[in-house]
Amino acid sequence: MTSPSVVFDRVDKTFSNGTVALKDVSLTVQKGEFVSLLGPSGCGKSTALRLAAGLGEVSGGAIRWPRAEAGRVGQSGIGFVFQEPTLMPWASVFSNVWLPLRLAGTSKRVARHEVMDALSLVGLDGFAGAYPRELSGGMKMRVSIARALVTRPELLLMDEPFGALDEITRFKLNDELLQLWQSLGWTVIFVTHSVFESVYLSNRILVMSARPGRITADIPIDAPYPRDESFRSSVDYGGYCRQVSAALHRAMEVRAA
Amino acid sequence: MTALDSRRAARMRAVQEDQSAHQRPHSERVLRIAVPLAILVALLALWEWYVVAYEVPHYLLPGPRLVAQAIVADWAVLGPALMVTLKITFSALALALVGGVLLAVILVQSRWAELAVYPYAVVLQVTPIVAVAPLILVYAPTTQSAILICAFIVAFFPVLSNTTQGLKSVDHNLLNLFELNGASRWQTLFLLKVPSALPYFLTGLRISGGLALIAAVVAEFAAGSAGAQSGLAFRILEAQFRLNMPRLFAGLVLISAAGVAIFATTSLISHLLLRRWHESAVAREN
Ligand SMILES: Nc1ncnc2c1ncn2[C@@H]1O[C@H](COP(=O)(O)OP(=O)(O)O)[C@@H](O)[C@H]1O
Ligand SMILES: [Mg+2]
Numbered sequence: 197m198t199s200p201s202v203v204f205d206r207v208d209k210t211f212s213n214g215t216v217a218l219k220d221v222s223l224t225v226q227k228g229e230f231v232s233l234l235g236p237s238g239c240g241k242s243t244a245l246r247l248a249a250g251l252g253e254v255s256g257g258a259i260r261w262p263r264a265e266a267g268r269v270g271q272s273g274i275g276f277v278f279q280e281p282t283l284m285p286w287a288s289v290f291s292n293v294w295l296p297l298r299l300a301g302t303s304k305r306v307a308r309h310e311v312m313d314a315l316s317l318v319g320l321d322g323f324a325g326a327y328p329r330e331l332s333g334g335m336k337m338r339v340s341i342a343r344a345l346v347t348r349p350e351l352l353l354m355d356e357p358f359g360a361l362d363e364i365t366r367f368k369l370n371d372e373l374l375q376l377w378q379s380l381g382w383t384v385i386f387v388t389h390s391v392f393e394s395v396y397l398s399n400r401i402l403v404m405s406a407r408p409g410r411i412t413a414d415i416p417i418d419a420p421y422p423r424d425e426s427f428r429s430s431v432d433y434g435g436y437c438r439q440v441s442a443a444l445h446r447a448m449e450v451r452a453a
Numbered sequence: 454m455t456a457l458d459s460r461r462a463a464r465m466r467a468v469q470e471d472q473s474a475h476q477r478p479h480s481e482r483v484l485r486i487a488v489p490l491a492i493l494v495a496l497l498a499l500w501e502w503y504v505v506a507y508e509v510p511h512y513l514l515p516g517p518r519l520v521a522q523a524i525v526a527d528w529a530v531l532g533p534a535l536m537v538t539l540k541i542t543f544s545a546l547a548l549a550l551v552g553g554v555l556l557a558v559i560l561v562q563s564r565w566a567e568l569a570v571y572p573y574a575v576v577l578q579v580t581p582i583v584a585v586a587p588l589i590l591v592y593a594p595t596t597q598s599a600i601l602i603c604a605f606i607v608a609f610f611p612v613l614s615n616t617t618q619g620l621k622s623v624d625h626n627l628l629n630l631f632e633l634n635g636a637s638r639w640q641t642l643f644l645l646k647v648p649s650a651l652p653y654f655l656t657g658l659r660i661s662g663g664l665a666l667i668a669a670v671v672a673e674f675a676a677g678s679a680g681a682q683s684g685l686a687f688r689i690l691e692a693q694f695r696l697n698m699p700r701l702f703a704g705l706v707l708i709s710a711a712g713v714a715i716f717a718t719t720s721l722i723s724h725l726l727l728r729r730w731h732e733s734a735v736a737r738e739n
Binding site: 246249250251274276278280282284285286287295296298299300327328329347 | 624626627629630631632633634635636640644645648649651729730731732
């Protein structure tokens with residue numbers, strides 16, 4: 197069944213300094229899809245993701261969230277995970293995860309259960325009282341994910357969430373993310389500049405090119421889930437990676453030309 | 454399970470951190486007190502020896518023993534003077550904290566207010582207080598209030614500028630997160646901007662604490678006030694006038710001690726508030 201979660205309709209975005217970050221971007225993400233936005237640095241991935249979250253105004257075209265009242269997190273069920281963990285260093289892990297609920301007016305007592313659930317989903321039960329500085333990079337990222345999923349979002353937007361992590365932690369979090377995605381039935385838009393990560397995770401990869409940012413390829417990855425280490429070493433995986441790599445190279449040539 | 458392992462490892466790390474937090478800073482703290490203390494004792498001994506060995510007259514340079522005696526003997530004069538100075542210092546600091554923080558919040562909330570007010574705060578800051586003091590003395594109802602106003606003006610700016618800077622130095626992504634979650638202006642202020650600004654504010658507090666004392670003393674020199682209401686600065690001037698060197702030194706020692714106490718207190722407050730999370734207060738460990 198097709199039921200769009202977010203729709204970009206010929207979206208342009210020009211910043212006040214004249215930078216054309218997005219030009220004529222149209223895309224439809226269906227409910228339950230895991231879509232990766234793949235492209236070189238500076239091609240407008242973050243800009244597109246922020247717009248999908250309802251942050252900032254489009255300069256042309258329109259964005260629709262057919263399943264939500266408005267493009268707002270919390271009320272409408274959008275979760276956002278930044279490239280950095282973006283935790284409040286002065287607040288405990290519990291308070292950091294509580295934040296979205298707290299801003300919506302939920303008391304600590306009422307939120308306790310949901311916060312603990314979210315922490316346990318990312319494997320951090322027992323750390324509610326810790327402070328961010330006491331955690332490793334991977335654990336901080338887990339807290340950040342727990343904070344995004346505590347509101348039970350339908351649409352999860354992730355901006356290179358594992359970009360700063362080592363490969364081992366990254367693979368592990370990739371697996372955990374896929375498990376959560378399958379069990380919770382999210383729609384995910386995942387920004388990355390790693391071909392391998394995008395192929396491993398996604399149903400579909402949108403390749404972007406820069407200056408101006410636009411979508412140059414839409415590649416379905418039809419390998420079945422659950423995916424695990426054996427997928428990583430499969431022939432299919434290798435084939436998809438080559439295909440996506442080639443598309444990415446073409447995208448970067450377009451830019452050079 | 455790997456998740457369990459990492460959890461256990463993290464707990465162990467936390468425990469180790471706890472233990473070393475008790476051990477290492479202990480010897481560190483002893484050193485921090487012992488070294489300056491040893492130097493102080495050595496200097497005092499040298500001073501006393503010099504004064505005795507060369508039979509330096511008291512009206513030129515009293516020995517440390519004489520100064521100590523003066524503190525005790527002249528306490529009836531110096532004690533109340535110290536209280537006056539401290540009262541002005543702390544009143545000025547309290548006013549500066551309240552005023553500085555309130556104004557900083559207003560400036561950050563409204564771009565117009567910032568454009569209108571900030572330049573004048575800077576003018577007030579860069580004009581030497583000794584130059585402004587005579588004017589304030591003319592217009593203020595009492596000398597004491599004039600001194601208070603001077604100390605306030607000096608202590609006010611570091612709180613204002615540091616807090617303003619802090620309120621503005623909020624992580625942009627956290628701001629985005631708050632916006633995404635529909636945070637109100639007040640929620641953003643109290644849950645995000647204020648805690649982000651705390652380390653900056655505390656820097657302002659430490660600077661202002663010291664400056665408030667300095668300004669209280671300087672303004673009193675400028676005022677040259679006399680009588681029962683006068684503070685340590687006047688007592689020092691008076692002692693100099695009468696060539697009562699032991700009392701002059703005694704007054705100086707008391708001002709110094711007050712300054713050190715204020716610095717220690719503000720540093721302690723800062724440490725207590727930040728030790729759980731801020732890099733500046735966390736012992737570095739590798
Ligand atoms: N707030 C902004 N103001 C002006 N230009 C911006 C702003 N944010 C991003 N840009 C520009 O827009 C382009 C796309 O940026 P971004 O979306 O962050 O790219 P990506 O996430 O793909 O690396 C870049 O050229 C960047 O310099
Ligand atoms: Mg980016």
